[in-house]
Amino acid sequence: MVIEPGMDTPGKRVEPKKPLPATRPTIALALGGGGARGLAHIPMLEVFDELGLKPKVIAGTSIGAVFGAAYASGLSAKLIRAHAEEALSQRFDIARQLLSARSEPVVKFLNFLPLRSALLKPEALLEFMLPSSVARDFAELKIPLKIIATDYYGQEQTILSEGLLRTAVAASMALPALFTPVTINGRMLMDGGLTNPLPFDILGGEADVTVAIDVSGAPVMPGKRPHPSAFAMLMASSQIMQRTIVRQKLMVAQPDIYIDVEVDAYYVLDFHRFKDIMAAAAPAKEQLRRQLERVLSTETLDTLPSATVSQPVAPPPSHGLPRTRRLPSLNRD
Amino acid sequence: MLDAGAKSPKLGQRIALALGGGSARGLAHVPMLEVFDELGVRPSVIAGTSMGAICGAAYAAGLTGAEMREQLTALFANRAYFVRRFAGKLRGGFSALWSARMPGVVDPVTLFEMLLPEAMRCDFAALKIPFLAIAADFYGIEQVVLDKGPLIPALAASSALPSLARPVVLGGRTLIDGGFVNPVPYDVVLDRADVTVAVDVTGMPRRRPGGKLPRTLDAVTGSTQILFHSLTRAKLKVAAPQILIRPGVGAFGAMDYFKVKAILAAAQPAKEDLKRKLSQVLAKIG
Numbered sequence: 001m002v003i004e005p006g007m008d009t010p011g012k013r014v015e016p017k018k019p020l021p022a023t024r025p026t027i028a029l030a031l032g033g034g035g036a037r038g039l040a041h042i043p044m045l046e047v048f049d050e051l052g053l054k055p056k057v058i059a060g061t062s063i064g065a066v067f068g069a070a071y072a073s074g075l076s077a078k079l080i081r082a083h084a085e086e087a088l089s090q091r092f093d094i095a096r097q098l099l100s101a102r103s104e105p106v107v108k109f110l111n112f113l114p115l116r117s118a119l120l121k122p123e124a125l126l127e128f129m130l131p132s133s134v135a136r137d138f139a140e141l142k143i144p145l146k147i148i149a150t151d152y153y154g155q156e157q158t159i160l161s162e163g164l165l166r167t168a169v170a171a172s173m174a175l176p177a178l179f180t181p182v183t184i185n186g187r188m189l190m191d192g193g194l195t196n197p198l199p200f201d202i203l204g205g206e207a208d209v210t211v212a213i214d215v216s217g218a219p220v221m222p223g224k225r226p227h228p229s230a231f232a233m234l235m236a237s238s239q240i241m242q243r244t245i246v247r248q249k250l251m252v253a254q255p256d257i258y259i260d261v262e263v264d265a266y267y268v269l270d271f272h273r274f275k276d277i278m279a280a281a282a283p284a285k286e287q288l289r290r291q292l293e294r295v296l297s298t299e300t301l302d303t304l305p306s307a308t309v310s311q312p313v314a315p316p317p318s319h320g321l322p323r324t325r326r327l328p329s330l331n332r333d
Numbered sequence: 334m335l336d337a338g339a340k341s342p343k344l345g346q347r348i349a350l351a352l353g354g355g356s357a358r359g360l361a362h363v364p365m366l367e368v369f370d371e372l373g374v375r376p377s378v379i380a381g382t383s384m385g386a387i388c389g390a391a392y393a394a395g396l397t398g399a400e401m402r403e404q405l406t407a408l409f410a411n412r413a414y415f416v417r418r419f420a421g422k423l424r425g426g427f428s429a430l431w432s433a434r435m436p437g438v439v440d441p442v443t444l445f446e447m448l449l450p451e452a453m454r455c456d457f458a459a460l461k462i463p464f465l466a467i468a469a470d471f472y473g474i475e476q477v478v479l480d481k482g483p484l485i486p487a488l489a490a491s492s493a494l495p496s497l498a499r500p501v502v503l504g505g506r507t508l509i510d511g512g513f514v515n516p517v518p519y520d521v522v523l524d525r526a527d528v529t530v531a532v533d534v535t536g537m538p539r540r541r542p543g544g545k546l547p548r549t550l551d552a553v554t555g556s557t558q559i560l561f562h563s564l565t566r567a568k569l570k571v572a573a574p575q576i577l578i579r580p581g582v583g584a585f586g587a588m589d590y591f592k593v594k595a596i597l598a599a600a601q602p603a604k605e606d607l608k609r610k611l612s613q614v615l616a617k618i619g
Contacts, residue, residue, distance in 0.1 A: 152547070153536055155559045187548070194559040218474045233471070233495030234553075235510070240474050240513045241560040248567035322556040 014268065025208035025295060026208055027303050029055040030200035031064030033193035033242070034215035035175070037269030038063025040261045040281035042084065042212050045077035047289045054143065056207045059199040061148040061192040063215070065172035066129055073135040074142040081278075083131045088274050093124070122170035122179040130166075138162045147172045148192030149201045152181060158196035159202060160184070175268070197242035200255040209295050210257035213287070216243050218263045235268055257291045346618045348375035348611075349526030351574065352385030353517035354510065354561075355534030359384025361580035361600035362404060365532050368400030368608045374615065378463045378525050378552035380478075382511040385532070386466040386491040387449070390484055393464040394452045402597065404450065409593040441489035441498040449485065457481050466491040467511030467518045471500060477516040478521055479503070517559040518531075519574040526613050530607070531573040535561045537583040541549040554587065575614065578607050 017089065031041050031046075041064060048071075060068030070080045135141050138161060147160040149171040159166040163184070171182035171189035181188045192199070200212035216239060250258075261284040266277050344533070352362045369376060370391075381389030392399055409415060446454070457464060457480055466479040468490040479487040482503075490501035490508035500507045511518070519531035538555030541547060547555060569577075580603035582596050589594055589596065 150559055152552075152555060152558075153540060155537055155562050157563075176556040177549050181546060181552070190552070190556060190559075194556050195563045212597065218472075226584070233500070236471065237469075237495050237509060237513050238560060240469060240471070241557075243474055244476075244514050245560070245564050245567050248564065248571060251571045252567070297454060 004242065006159055010189050016329075026056040027053060027292075028200075028203035028207035028210045029058045029068075030198060030210065030212040031058065031060040031068045031211065032198035032214045032216060032246075033062030033123055033173075034197075034217055034263070036273065037215040037217050037266050037277060038067065038261040039084065039263070039271070039274045039277045040066040040263050040284065042077055042081045043278055043285040044259065044261075044288055045071050047078065047285055047292060049077045050186070051289065051291065052290055055145070057144045057203060059146040059201050059203050059285070060146065060172065061196055062173045062175075064199075065145075065147045065169045065192065065212070066126065068145055069141075069169050070130055070134050070149070072141045072143040072145040073133065073165075075131060075133060077090055084129065084274060087128045088271050093122055093174055097275075122174045122182065123166060125168055125173075125179075126170055130169075134167070135165050137164050138168070140284065141165070146202060147200070148196045148202070149174075149182075149184075149189040150192055150194040151186045154187065155195075157192065158187065158189060178269075186225040193238075193242050196245075198246045198249070200258075201253055202251055204253060209230050209257065210255040211257040213284075213288075214246060214260045216246060217266065218243065239268075256295065257288065259288050259291075262289045326331065335499075339370070346615070347521040347526040347528070348614075349373060349519075349522035349529045349590050350379045350389070351378040351519035351529065351531040352379065352381040352513035352518060353520055353531070353533045353535065354383030354385055354492075355536060355594040356384050357586070357589040357592070358534040358557065358580075358582045358585050359388060359533050360593055360596045361582045361603065362388035362532055363577065364597060364600045364604035365398075365530075365580070365607055366392050367399065368604055368611060370398050372608065372611060372615065372618055374410055375609070376462055378465070380467065380522045381491070382467040382515055383492045383494070383520050384534070386447075386488050389540065390453055390460070390464055391450070393462040394484075394550045395453060395461050396450070404517055406593055406597070408448075409590045412591060415591075420524045438499055441493050442486050442501060444498075445485050445489050445492075449488070450548075450610050453484055453488075455484055455600065457484055457487070459485065460484070465518070465521060467515045468493075468501075468503075469480075469509040469511055469514040469523065471509050472512075474505065476511070476521075476536075477506060477508060484585050512561060515564075515568075517565050517568075519577075519592065520549040520568060520572055523572055523574065527618060528576065530576040530578070530609075530611065533565060533577065533579045535584055536564065536585065536587065537562075539584060539586075556611040576607065578610075580604075 020286070045067065058068045058072050066079060071077065139147065146159065147168045149156045149158045149160055149168070160171065167182060167184060171184060171193040173179065174181050174190045176190055181190050183189070197216055198212055198214050200210050203210050218239070261281050263277055263280050265280070266273060352359070366388065369536045379389040379393050381387070388401065392398070397531055408418065464480070466487045468477045468478045468479055479490065485499055486503060489522045490503055491511045493499065493501050493508065500509050502508070515521070517531050519529050523529050536558050538547065538551070538558060580600040582599050585592060585596055
């Protein structure tokens with residue numbers, strides 16, 4: 001069900017007491033990649049439902065593309081949560097074991113099959129991650145969606161916004177070594193996180209307010225072990241790189257609202273820990289709600305006659321440093 | 334040794350050099366260093382990541398580009414010579430290099446102490462050109478610029494590629510390959526010079542014949558290279574060096590050390606390119 005502002009029950013539009021101001025801001029939403037940590041996107045989408053907001057456009061990378069596709073199909077965040085919980089807790093034991101194995105047995109298994117291109121078809125994971133009511137084609141979506149994938153040989157991002165939706169989502173989440181790459185229009189596509197882990201930059205100018213949800217996390221010091229295992233190091237290293245890319249991108253342009261979800265303690269394949277991840281995302285959910293409410297309350301004021309006269313706008317800082325107003329702290333202590 | 338006649342940098346014409354990571358492809362840094370020798374210019378500061386740190390440190394220690402070319406060509410002339418030389422130096426036995434706890438993963442400090450020339454077994458302070466090595470703080474997820482203390486552990490940290498080399502713990506921080514935070518570290522020297530030269534030796538995924546999907550391990554390496562490119566691309570949007578050189582060695586693999594001659598030959602056009610650009614810059618600011 002799509003929840004639209006001013007709509008209490010489906011089909012029956014309730015007349016707002018006051019007409020909505022003409023300046024009610026539109027929102028562009030960017031959902032980042034991060035594997036299982038991206039389950040935290042669900043509580044963020046719930047904020048939109050609870051505030052009766054509908055993004056004007058959504059961009060998603062990897063797991064962000066998965067939940068972005070579900071939400072853009074018109075599913076409520078509540079329904080997406082219910083489906084994810086059911087899928088990850090009961091229905092698909094084999095898949096769950098595979099995913100919950102924290103990948104090391106998976107990789108050991110891979111090492112015995114070095115000539116195989118990869119292990120899983122991303123479409124297979126999608127089939128149980130996404131409810132069947134998710135659109136089959138971009139054209140059926142209720143909210144325009146841009147999916148980021150990486151052109152493996154072109155070594156750059158590809159923005160997918162038409163054609164088969166599940167194929168595009170599969171391409172966006174095709175993490176090398178675990179999933180087979182997806183070929184679309186002759187191009188071999190892989191995980192969008194390799195080129196654009198948090199795709200807020202492609203939403204520039206699309207809406208009044210850009211919101212970015214970062215679930216990339218940070219490697220966590222393990223208990224007493226001085227060094228993590230070689231495989232954990234490799235996974236974490238690409239995480240470090242993705243975070244560094246985001247940090248560099250934030251030096252050039254910043255979203256209006258940046259939410260850094262505290263999901264560091266979870267690994268890319270910790271899908272079986274969805275309850276913990278959702279719980280860990282609760283403070284970020286409140287943060288997003290507060291920030292959205294603030295933006296709405298300050299930017300939905302009636303347009304003053306004088307404000308229609310074009311005012312000189314202060315140029316962005318030329319030194320390229322992030323604005324201090326909402327400086328995201330990527331380096332937590 | 335560095336030519337005594339090489340001009341010391343004067344104010345207004347300080348040239349910084351940043352050498353990127355790329356394992357065997359980084360052998361292409363050597364012809365770039367030869368350009369500085371041939372033009373008689375000495376960089377005022379050198380920053381290096383991973384293989385770029387090793388080459389940069391060797392140059393900062395006083396080796397010329399030509400000397401490095403000669404030594405590396407000899408070392409990697411053939412596998413038999415390399416193994417002989419390597420085994421001859423392995424005083425502590427193989428156990429010094431590999432530990433039972435992390436089999437298959439070498440200790441980069443031990444490895445570098447064996448392989449690197451005597452002139453590099455020193456402190457940063459003893460180097461003839463100020464030098465910075467880039468490493469990544471694994472848990473701090475941030476860049477660490479190493480510029481003091483013993484050189485070899487810093488180079489080992491800068492090159493500690495996870496899954497091949499053990500991380501290096503320095504000053505309480507767990508350090509890994511600097512490429513993960515700064516594959517081409519020109520930005521750390523931009524404000525320390527008038528002109529910055531950056532050399533990017535990041536490779537690119539190689540196509541398999543017949544349009545076949547890449548092998549699993551190739552896909553992992555290839556996607557890491559894409560991440561490096563994405564990172565450099567994002568950095569270039571923030572600030573760019575005056576001269577950026579990308580030697581045509583992208584198609585060589587990370588472990589193609591025994592193709593040293595082919596790599597050096599492939600970097601020749603880039604060497605001419607750098608020489609021309611650097612001469613132009615020197616004519617302008619000289």
